[in-house]
Amino acid sequence: MKLTQALKMAAKSISGNKGRSALTMLGVIIGLAAVIILVSYAQGQNLAMEKYYESMGENKLTVYAYAYNNDVDLAEELSNYCQQISDCVAGITPNEYVWDVNIQYGVQSLGQSNNSYGVSIGGGVYVTDSYNTRPQFYLANDQFGLCNNYTLAKGRELSYMDIKRLNHVCVLGAATADTLFGMVDPVGKEVTVNGLPFTVIGVYAPKGNGTTEYNENGDNWQEVEMSRMDRIVVFPYTLTRIFNGNQSISDFTVKAKDSKSAKEAATLIRAFLSGLVDMENGNGYADVYNEGVYREEENEANKLQQYFLGGIAAISLIVGGVGIMNIMLVTVTERTREIGIRKAIGAERGSIITQFLIEAAMICGIGGILGIIVGYLGTLIVGKLAFKIVLIPGVGITVGAFAISVALGIIFGIYPAAKASRLQPVDALRAD
Amino acid sequence: MLIDIKNVYKIYNEGQESEVRALDGVSLRIDRGEFVAIIGASGSGKSTLMNILGCLDVPTYGDYSLDGTDVTELSDRELARIRNKEIGFIFQGYNLISALNAYENVELPLIYRGVSILKREDMVMEALEKVKMADRAQHKPSEMSGGQQQRVAIARAIAAKPPIIMADEPTGALDSRTGKHVLEILHTLHEEAGTTIILITHDNSIAATAHRIVRISDGRIVADSMNDADLQYSVAHEGGAGA
Numbered sequence: 001m002k003l004t005q006a007l008k009m010a011a012k013s014i015s016g017n018k019g020r021s022a023l024t025m026l027g028v029i030i031g032l033a034a035v036i037i038l039v040s041y042a043q044g045q046n047l048a049m050e051k052y053y054e055s056m057g058e059n060k061l062t063v064y065a066y067a068y069n070n071d072v073d074l075a076e077e078l079s080n081y082c083q084q085i086s087d088c089v090a091g092i093t094p095n096e097y098v099w100d101v102n103i104q105y106g107v108q109s110l111g112q113s114n115n116s117y118g119v120s121i122g123g124g125v126y127v128t129d130s131y132n133t134r135p136q137f138y139l140a141n142d143q144f145g146l147c148n149n150y151t152l153a154k155g156r157e158l159s160y161m162d163i164k165r166l167n168h169v170c171v172l173g174a175a176t177a178d179t180l181f182g183m184v185d186p187v188g189k190e191v192t193v194n195g196l197p198f199t200v201i202g203v204y205a206p207k208g209n210g211t212t213e214y215n216e217n218g219d220n221w222q223e224v225e226m227s228r229m230d231r232i233v234v235f236p237y238t239l240t241r242i243f244n245g246n247q248s249i250s251d252f253t254v255k256a257k258d259s260k261s262a263k264e265a266a267t268l269i270r271a272f273l274s275g276l277v278d279m280e281n282g283n284g285y286a287d288v289y290n291e292g293v294y295r296e297e298e299n300e301a302n303k304l305q306q307y308f309l310g311g312i313a314a315i316s317l318i319v320g321g322v323g324i325m326n327i328m329l330v331t332v333t334e335r336t337r338e339i340g341i342r343k344a345i346g347a348e349r350g351s352i353i354t355q356f357l358i359e360a361a362m363i364c365g366i367g368g369i370l371g372i373i374v375g376y377l378g379t380l381i382v383g384k385l386a387f388k389i390v391l392i393p394g395v396g397i398t399v400g401a402f403a404i405s406v407a408l409g410i411i412f413g414i415y416p417a418a419k420a421s422r423l424q425p426v427d428a429l430r431a432d
Numbered sequence: 433m434l435i436d437i438k439n440v441y442k443i444y445n446e447g448q449e450s451e452v453r454a455l456d457g458v459s460l461r462i463d464r465g466e467f468v469a470i471i472g473a474s475g476s477g478k479s480t481l482m483n484i485l486g487c488l489d490v491p492t493y494g495d496y497s498l499d500g501t502d503v504t505e506l507s508d509r510e511l512a513r514i515r516n517k518e519i520g521f522i523f524q525g526y527n528l529i530s531a532l533n534a535y536e537n538v539e540l541p542l543i544y545r546g547v548s549i550l551k552r553e554d555m556v557m558e559a560l561e562k563v564k565m566a567d568r569a570q571h572k573p574s575e576m577s578g579g580q581q582q583r584v585a586i587a588r589a590i591a592a593k594p595p596i597i598m599a600d601e602p603t604g605a606l607d608s609r610t611g612k613h614v615l616e617i618l619h620t621l622h623e624e625a626g627t628t629i630i631l632i633t634h635d636n637s638i639a640a641t642a643h644r645i646v647r648i649s650d651g652r653i654v655a656d657s658m659n660d661a662d663l664q665y666s667v668a669h670e671g672g673a674g675a
Contacts, residue, residue: 016531016572086483341527344488345541345588348509417600425515426488429527 010359019275028367031320038376057149066250067284091143139237155187155202173232221330321408340428360413435462440494456651469642477651520589524601559591579610
């Protein structure tokens with residue numbers, strides 16, 4: 001029997017038993033789609049994590065240091081030291097969070113107070129504040145963007161001269177600019193900060209969705225953190241007199257060149273600070289945190305979750321396989337009779353096995369393609385709902401899962417045929 | 433001699449308490465062009481005999497020569513070729529493939545034989561016309577009556593023009609009128625094409641239409657006689673259950 005004949009025969013058999021073919025395909029479709037969606041979900045979670053860490057800035061060190069004797073200017077000293085170790089440090093900025101600031105443009109104002117955590121949005125109307133919605137005010141230098149991974153959308157960053165001359169300027173986060181200015185270009189505009197005139201010199205590109213919109217239920221925590229990073233206003237740190245009750249700067253962010261130099265820089269800076277701050281006598285405090293360490297821990301936890309999801313995916317693949325096997329075994333009687341008939345009218349064993357092999361391959365191939373389509377659609381939906389990104393399954397998992405489910409289908413599909421074709425025709429005909 | 437079996441045994445569960453001798457030393461010779469009825473009660477071994485004659489089953493012991501070939505020595509593949517080329521089967525339960533329509537069912541043995549598609553079309557339609565089922569070519573078995581299905585099964589058996597037709601209770605599931613029609617087709621085939629017909633039945637009146645009657649009981653041939661006019665008359669009037 002020619003191959004084209006076998007192909008035609010298999011196609012006839014599939015279309016002649018639509019119910020059975022559909023059920024078998026369903027097994028393949030469910031198994032495959034489940035694997036693709038679950039594995040993609042795990043990958044999506046990783047992606048969201050990656051995106052978050054990227055927005056935070058890679059290879060970041062957080063330095064916390066203060067000294068009670070005010071003759072040491074830690075900001076100046078640290079900045080100078082970091083220039084000395086520039087082979088492992090790319091930048092340093094004060095990263096001082098300040099309270100009790102109000103910024104106003106026209107009738108729009110944004111504020112935040114240490115006591116009430118209140119935000120007033122327009123016309124002095126206060127709304128309930130929360131960590132997720134209040135603006136963030138920072139004192140920093142010209143390297144704030146570099147260290148915290150902000151890019152400029154408009155205007156310029158703080159400059160060295162702004163710091164030196166105590167210029168009344170500020171750079172806005174995307175959400176802050178959106179709230180205060182709406183459609184107006186903020187660059188060059190004058191705003192009022194705690195009653196003093198300030199000029200907006202730049203706006204950062206958004207990290208989250210770039211607005212103050214916040215969906216309490218829908219967003220995952222990475223999203224919340226990222227949109228929080230858009231609600232900032234950055235002032236020259238030398239204006240500490242206006243914002244900080246003239247206290248010294250104690251929070252810094254250091255950007256290391258890479259993850260290896262981050263460890264080195266942390267050690268060096270820690271050593272440098274211990275020489276500067278008299279911790280032993282309780283005259284100050286200093287420490288350096290390596291953000292990369294948290295990230296590694298997070299990755300470990302993620303890996304566990306991926307194994308877990310992978311396990312579920314493997315189970316669903318097996319369930320799909322068992323589904324296929326079930327259908328094949330249920331129809332084994334009918335098929336055995338059919339094989340008996342075919343043998344009685346002169347089919348050789350080889351032609352029967354060829355036909356059944358092609359039939360199983362066709363059913364599983366079509367089911368597999370449908371399964372991939374369902375899996376891709378499901379992944380897109382899951383990506384949109386869970387991570388708000390366009391999530392597309394990896395090629396490896398798609399090809400791998402397709403190959404496994406098709407192989408399972410073919411093995412279970414051909415098994416009854418191989419067994420029945422070995423029988424004497426009369427025994428196969430007798431099956432019921 | 434077309435068919436020649438000698439001392440054929442078919443024994444199930446040999447040596448055990450439940451041993452069954454379906455065929456207990458059967459010898460039979462059938463010549464080309466004969467119309468033979470093998471008659472016996474249910475369980476007499478007549479179907480087992482047909483299965484062995486038709487190469488659907490192998491004997492436990494004994495020799496079988498088909499057209500001079502020792503069938504017991506043949507491989508699975510060669511047996512398939514013999515079933516395809518030499519023998520056309522008609523079963524009591526029709527044994528059509530339910531997923532295929534009448535045309536495709538009749539076409540099947542021709543496909544396995546390797547007949548080209550153009551020739552196949554002529555042969556299939558010729559066979560369907562012979563059993564007056566040409567107008568039902570596109571119907572599936574589930575859309576046909578029992579008589580129609582059996583006629584399609586006959587068309588399948590004769591499509592490749594095999595020298596031997598074996599029919600196992602071909603009228604068993606049919607009413608007497610349709611049954612008669614099926615028998616007429618077999619007789620026409622025998623007379624016009626000279627096909628050797630082996631008809632298995634438990635029904636004396638059907639056996640009586642054959643030219644030779646072989647009676648089988650408990651796995652043994654108990655009578656083998658030409659069916660002359662007198663006998664044909666007497667058998668037809670005995671009626672009732674056989675053997």
